[in-house]
Amino acid sequence: MGNPTPTKVSLFLNLYFVIFLLLYLKTRLISQPGSSILVTGPSRAHIELLPVQDPQGCSTIHDLPDHKSKCSYVRSDPGCRHKGYINYLEIFYCTLGTWPFLGHAGLFLWLIVLFYLLGNTAADYFCPSLESLSKIMRLSPTIAGVTLLSLGNGAPDVFASIISFTRTGNGNVGLNSVLGGAFFVSSVVVGVISMSIGPRRIAVERRSFMRDLLFFLFTLLSLLLIVYMKWIGLLGSICFVSIYFIYVCTVSAMHLLQGSRRRKPNPIPVDQSYHDDMGIPLLGYIEEDEKSVDVLVDDGLHLQESWQGLDSSIKTSLVQLLQLLELPLQLPRRLTIPVGSEERWSKPYAVISITLAPVLLAALCNTQRDHVGFKDGSVTYLTSGLIGIVLGNIAYATTKGSDPPKTGRSLWLSAGFLMSVAWTYIIAEELLSLLISVGIVLGISSSVLGLTVLAWGNSLGDLIANTAMAVHGGPDGAQIAISGCYAGPMFNALIGLGLPLTFESWSKYPSQYEIPRDESVYEMLGFFIGSLLWALVVVPRNGMRPDRFLGVGLLAIYFCFLSLRLARTTGLLEVLR
Structure with a gap:
């Protein structure tokens, strides 16, 4: 009898991925990076005493008294924003601030x-x-x-x-x-x-x-x-x-x-x-x-x-x-x-993947650069999109649905x-x-x-x-x-x-x-x-x-x-x- 443990673990991780993605989208919608956050009550005094940017990378956040002031500090201080795609500190102190265990x-x-x-x-x-x-x-x-x-x-x-x-x-x-x-x-x-x-x-x-x-x-x-x-x-x-x-x-x-x-x-x-x-x-x-x-x-x-x-x-x-x-x-x-x-060969997946791969590379390149303007970003995405469409059409015309290509297989593997x-x-x-x-x-x-x-x-x-x-x-x-x-x-x-x-x-x-x-x-x-x-x-x-x-x-x-x-x-x- 097979062991269902790998399936259960994989299912749990996937469900959690969806939940975390929803939390991330909620955080992105309610936050305004770079804007000034007003805080009422005692928390505001603590925020005003803090420097504009923590030189030690958000390390003084534990000096604040409650999660509201910490949330405002995280949103206002660029030192609390790291190079990843998700602001985990904002999710922790703002979205889940009242439920620290969660x-x-x-x-x-x-x-x-x-x-x-x-x-x-x-x-x-x-x-x-x-x-x-x-x-x-x-x-x-x-x-x-x-x-x-x-x-x-x-x-x-x-x-x-x-x-x-x-x-x-x-x-x-x-x-x-x-x-x-x-x-x-x-x-x-x-x-x-x-x-x-x-x-x-x-x-x-x-x-x-x-x-x-x-x-x-x-x-x-x-x-x-x-x-x-x-x-x-x-x-x-x-x-x-x-x-x-x-x-x-x-x-x-x-x-x-x-x-x-x-x-x-x-x-x-x-x-x-x-x-x-x-x-x-x-x-x-x-x-x-x-x-x-x-x-x-x-x-x-x-x-x-x-x-x-x-x-x-x-x-x-x-x-x-x-x-x-x-x-x-x-x-x-x-x-x-x-x-x-x-x-694992599949012609639909092959055509789609070779089409979308240049777009993902363009997105990755844009995230590695600082202050990418709308014009530069649009040109990068349009160019990568055109390259992807050309590659996708070539893949559709030169591949079969049952077997991977014999000629040029090294190109597929390299991609x-x-x-x-x-x-x-x-x-x-x-x-x-x-x-x-x-x-x-x-x-x-x-x-x-x-x-x-x-x-x-x-x-x-x-x-x-x-x-x-x-x-x-x-x-x-x-x-x-x-x-x-x-x-x-x-x-x-x-x-x-x-x-x-x-x-x-x-x-x-x-x-x-x-x-x-x-x-x-x-x-x-x-x-x-x-x-x-x-x-x-x-x-x-x-x-x-x-x-x-x-x-x-x-x-x-x-x-x-x-x-x-x-x-x-x-x-x-x-x-x-």
Whole structure:
């Protein structure tokens, strides 16, 4: 019997999406951004004493006595308006001001929706496009694992970091989220895997393990030097990003060397050859998982299996109703992201998506620019609309209703990749805006939220997938999982931090870009390096077998760091002193 849980969760998230959208529309209709808000009674005096714009980004809002004055402050102060598309502080203090419990619950549930959208976009659109492109380009699983597929797995962290540095002006969120997620995966996930496979005494491949850890240590030491210097130039940021390309070249060279050895007259047995090839980090690349993904996507099958006792007509009606309720989350992406896979091919969706994709890109470009006039905006939309109409007519004339196009399929996949990148960027931008707003509401530093909520949310999939792969995949699965726990976070650290540092250094050139000051980064890097050194010492001494001793040590290092960071944030250390 099927498990209806995925359907129930998806239905709940979709219904909440509709409710939150209605709250957003109500807020937009009753608010007048930039206008002066008059407040009667005692609240007005408090508003008049406040500066026109809070230089610390709306942090003094907790000095106000009631929700009415806070609502007026939020509407009048530009510092309370972040770079996202929704003003969460206005919804919390104005729309739901008299029901703070509903406000907190609403923000929390919307955070879950955005995490779901971020992960689902990567799983359903981003990664399939990359995997199909890698097959068309005939990349080996090894090369695809450290290039295209690592980009697919790390896209949420990379885009969140880029937006944190370039859009929100709060680079500490991006710095803490990327490092926090990498620390979580390389310590907690590796620790859980080690404790799970320890009794079976499974060994990992020495060269791959040592290579990944040494490159990761060099990355963290380089980052520590950058943070210590408190600035970085364009050349330095390019060199930092280049570490990952050197890593990719090293992986490729080792793979080619292993391949040449396997082609010698004395061949290696098939199983050993396969094991050696799987020693290269594939970052979760397993083709057999595609069937399970398809089953999870098909919610109607779950319902039909779990409701066997119902009449067939009733079951069909309920399935259609739930699929209709699921449209708010699925339809906008389905109508704007071209899909070129045979399993999900649909000519109507293909024509509509290729038509609307340029319009969505135009809207995204307009939102990234400040003070876009009506004339400039209209020209952008008209141009993108004409381009979309031309592309839509070409797609209608050159495609079939049953199968995706054979010729030019790489163009479809590239378009799907581009639009999935656009949607990932949009969702990540909104997620960061929400985290900053939640930090203001709760009075918690946004960097701490990036270290915990954002890092854990983006790393939860790694915990589940890598642990399952290690437990059920045998020696090869354990090798892939361990390698992915180091190679994937290293990609996030080098690209997720290197790209925004390069962008910001380029904008400041020939001056230097000043690194966001956060003394707690030294503490995190110290514990992080300590966890890698622990693995680098323990695993070789144990015959390259991850065990419970390794796992307990990694978990202890991470939770010691987390406890110390939270104690310092909450002021508990000051009380103990």
